[in-house]
Amino acid sequence: MPGNRRIIQQRERVRERRVAVAVTSLGLTSLLLTGCGPADSGPPTLTWYINPDAGGQADIAQRCTEEADGEYRIETSLLPNDAAAQREQLARRLAANDSSLDIMSIDPPFVPELATFLAPVPEDIADSTTENTLEGALAGAMYEDRLVTVPFWANTQILWYRESVAEEAGLDMSQPVTWDQLMEVAAEQDVELGVQGSQAESMTVWINSLIESAGGTILENPEAPADEIELGLDSEAGREAARIIGTIGDEGLGGPGLATSTEGTSLTEFQGDTGSFMVNYPFVWPATQGAVEGGSLDQALLDDIGWALYPRVSEDQEAAAPLGGINLGVGASSDNPELAYQAVECIVQPENQTEYFLTNGNPPSNSEAYEDPRIEEQFPMAETIRESLENAAPRPQTPFYNEISSGLQQTWTPPEGVEPETTPEESAEFITAVLRGERLL
């Protein structure tokens, strides 16, 4: 009997093992089947590599998929958080001829570097998508005088200020103000200016705007190869930019955290007791509103916030505010470039840009998109943003942007170390040596 029991147990074990094998094989087979499943039966799928946002791009992808009515389907794929890391991933994938890069969201300064890997913009798409594009945003989408990406949304910095501080200083904020006026008020009233002095991209943004506002330019010959690039740093405009940054640093006008301040930290300072004037992007508004609604900030603070165009360097010359945002490119190795451009045309239509501004706070690049009355209601500074975008100046448009930007960041920080007589010249020499391959960065 015990022998019989053993045999029965053995049989049961064998049966159990068989069941286990069958279940595993079934699982594996179904995995394989789903992997190689009938993906090609539906409409072609376009992958859109998006920068992280509050879900707006995914919504637009959904809407355009519905509008395409079976012609194509847009799927989104998330890029890393910061712009530099997004560029790294896009560059690596594009250089490897990744065919999944159908549509991608690109930060304007990286357009020239990636331009050789992008499918040319068809003429009809170029015409239809740039009809009412704001000047600055259009400039950021071009390289070598042709449109290489399609402007989607455009970002710019404006001057945010505390009305109480401006009032006490007797500044008429309906008129353009200069950096010198702001520095004077900050020194007199012992308040802090919100600027970004960290060794990061925000520093390049600041330097570029100051130099452009002073009538100069960082890069003299954008289309030159690396070893022939000429920089306009060692110029009157460059020295003027260095004077402003150096003074703010030297006199402590940017507060003790200036050397490490970014857009986020300068907003925190601006919301504090020593806040006065700040140059920053429009995210400031929804962020502060959100904090007030959440109870961490007072309504009085929100009521005290005013806005104006980016400060001027000299009284008689209009300021060139920073330009940011996102353009859309189509990968040259994409399997469906024509469909991808059709999708791009759908994505950037003014209604989508309006909706994106309202839901995600990212300003449109198309002037028509500002006409929706809801925008004025939700973003009372929309008109200032639009105006700022007309005059915004792109950062140096060259495939070697990364070298120029990192070189500037390293030589123009910390702000208290910036000297108008030496910094522009030294940074120009350093960046030129890096571009010639003689120096490490």
Next chain:
Amino acid sequence: MTRATTENPEAMKTNGRRNNDYSDRAKAERRLGWILAGPAFIIMLAVTLYPIIQAFFDSLYAFRLTAPDERQFIFFQNYVTILSDPVWWRDLLVTLLITVVTVAVELVLGFALALVMHRALKAVRGWLRTAILVPYGIITVVSAYAWFYAFDISSGYVNSWFNWVPGIDQDLNWFAQASTALPVIMASEIWKTTPFISLLLLAGLAQVPDELTEAAKVDGATWWEQMRKVIIPNMKAAIMVAVLFRALDAFRIFDNVFIMTNGQYGTEVLSLLAYRTSISRLEIGLGSAVSVLLFACVLLISFIAIKIFKVDLAGSTGGKR
């Protein structure tokens, strides 16, 4: 044995047969060894040796990822550029400083913790080990953020808690200069990895026979003398292994610096330089050369430790002394 075999042919025969048997078994064992370790060995070659060779090959070119057509063979020019650049030497110095300081402090603290764990009452021993191991279990990036936010001028609490310490006040921006940023980076590194070193040292302590310390005690040796003449010499192998492991780790420091300062204001280390050159600048040639030099530094440290300080990686049990 040789003499026995030569003198006695019979013995030689048996012995020969035995040798053959043994060698058959050895052969089988060797074959089994290869079958077992072979796949791992091949994978190791594929994932380590191949990239090393590829990196060396790439380092001889001027090669930018976004301009593949302009790739150019330039021999050792990349190495000349790097070694003649002050940035390389500054980064090497920062890396060495971090390595030396962190390893030295970790060794002292780790030894103290190991002693505490070794001597602790049985009732609390398990609890104590767990508590000490907590920092080591935290992901480096997470701990780097924790330290960053603690010291950050706009969100940190360190400035307001410690403003009674001379030199610290509300306006101290820790990450705005190397003289204050590096100590924070090193403190974070020490806090995170001391548990590792203390565990290695605890294993070493456990191997020191109790009779030796007892004999020293009987001979009237003080605590310090027991430590210096009995315990430490007997756990030298464990100490050296701990130092070597941690030195190699510390030399390759990346996460803490990347999160806290991203190398700004003179806090850049060699791994970050390699990362920025290869990944951010996409200069594959120059970046590979930096990586190859970094690898050479790591090899040099291992060589110095193993050949000069005679670190016995096989531990105190089977290896040579």
